[in-house]
Amino acid sequence: MSSSINFIEKAKELVNRAATEDRSENYSEAYQLYVQALEYFTYAIKYEKNVKMKETISSKVNQYLTRAEQLKEYLDKKQKKTPMAQGSGGATGNGKASDDDEKRDLQKGLMDAIVSEIPNVKWEDVAGLEMAKEALKEAVILPLKFPHLFTGNRTPWSGILLYGPPGTGKSFLAKAVATEAKSTFFSISSSSLISKWLGQSEKLVKNLFEMARERRPAIIFIDEIDSLCSARSEGESESAKRVKTEFLVQMNGVGYDTRGILVLGATNIPWILDSAVRRRFEKRIYISLPDVQARTCMFEMYIGDTPHTLTLKDFRHFGEMSEGYSGADINIVVRDALFQPVRKVQSATHFKKIYGVSRDGKTKNFMYLTPCSPGDPEAIEMNWMDVDGEQLLEPKVCRADVLLSLQHVKPSVSEEDLKKHIEFTNFFGVEG
Incomplete structure (x- = not known):
């Protein structure tokens, strides 16, 4: 039995x-059950492959959604008509206190999205992506430092979309913005704005922007924005349509002052975004795979202060060999290479003594044991279980370790995906 049938x-x-x-x-119980059923129908549509079956399920969803919305409207009106007890500090029939309480609850849930601890990622920590960094500086840093530059028709960007293959540094750029900008930074995933309760999702979107306006200058970073603002379709639920409409209104709608607020979106599949949402992002920057110079910097950056014997020439060679790798791929390559010395320790059958300063710096002629070949004149037959923890001295990471990892770890981005991103960039974006 398929998963879609189970959900149905x-x-x-x-x-x-x-x-x-x-x-x-029993309208309250009925409403709750309809909402739960709609959630399972949504999963069924997601996993169902038969187009006609999807259409049948969608028609059922619209039917039950209409009834659930009717019940919600009835229950809301009933709640507002019920007077609250005197002395409780609430309203007596106009529903004002109930609305205020709901608003406080919604904003309380969104407070977790405000980044209070600075990620400590500087611009220089981001290898390459110069155009993307310049656009973000124009939108975030310059208006704060030189407000007189942005008067009249010269206004900062209010929407920037970062798109590109997975692992190219979109979220890392957002961390750099959070570090460098003296602004309130909201880090939101689409799941934070989606609620199973009817009408709640659009209220979450509205309250998010209200909180940003109250705390401006503010940056709203929405990761995987495609799952929130995909293209509208006939089979789409009314609830999803309302969320998109609310997002469009709040981002750049009539009656709202958007000055001092930057919406920063990130997506791996920009071509599925709704055209109206795409238009709201004035700057659409392609975060492409790193070039050879950026890849060279990444290898050196990810090795860090781990003991190694690598030279600048080695790093350049790795950069040249890793054509088609994303930043995340290179990170995996280096992490795998860093484990090569550990594997040598595990597989070693012989160790030899080496003397040097102890790790705590107190002993100058401390004896270490390091793996060696059985043919080494000083080799002692033993395995890692026989070595005391403080005495183990692992081999340094070498050129052969990284080259071996490069053979094992393959690029994660396909040629087909790259073609889609390049095609989208030719029509709508700019190179980052």
Whole structure:
């Protein structure tokens, strides 16, 4: 039985229970059951491969969604008409206190999105991507430092979209912005703005922008924005459409002052974005795979202060050999290479003595044991289990270690994906 059928069966069970409660006028219970059923129907649509079956499920979803929205409207009106007890500090029939409480609850949930601890990622920590860094400086740093530059028609960018293959540094750039900008930084994933309760998602979007306006200058970073603002379609639920509409209104709509607020979006699949959402992002920057110079810097950066015997010539060679690798791929290559000395320790059958300063610096002629070949004149037959923890001296990372890891770790970005990004850039974006 496929996963979509499992979801449909569960959804049907919940709908039958909801209908029973609905007929019994237990509207609150019916509403909750309809919402749960809709959630299972959504999963069924996601995993169903048959187009006609998807259309059938979508028509059912719209039918039950309409009834759930009717119940929600009825329950909301009923709640507002119910007077609150005197002395409780609430309203007595106009629902004002209830609305304020709901707003406080929504904003309280969004408070976790405000980045309070600076990530400590500087511009220079980002290898390459010069155009992307310049655009972000124009939008974030310069307006704060030189506000007189941005008067009249010269206004800072209010929306920047970073797009490109996975692992190219989009989120890393956002961390650099959070570090360098003296602004309130909201880091949001699309899941933070999606609620299973009808009407809540658009309220979350509205409250997010309200909080940003109250704390301006502010930056709203939305990772994987495609899952929130994909292109609208006929089979889409009314709830999803309302979320997109609210996002468009809040980002650049009539009646809202967007000065001092930058919306920074990131996506791996920009071509599925809704055209109206895409238009709101004035700058669309392609974060491409790193060039040879950037890759060379990444190898050196990721090795860091780990003991090694690598030279600048080695790093350049690695950069040339890693054509087609993303920054994340190179990170994996280096991490794998850093484990090569550990593997040598595990597989070693012979060790030899080496003398040097102890790790705590107190002993100058401390005896270490390091792996060696059985043919070494000073070799002692033993394995790593026989070596005391403080005495083990692992080999340094060498050129052969990195080359071996380069053979094992393959690029994660396909040629097909790259072609799609290049095609999108030719129509809508600019190179980063």
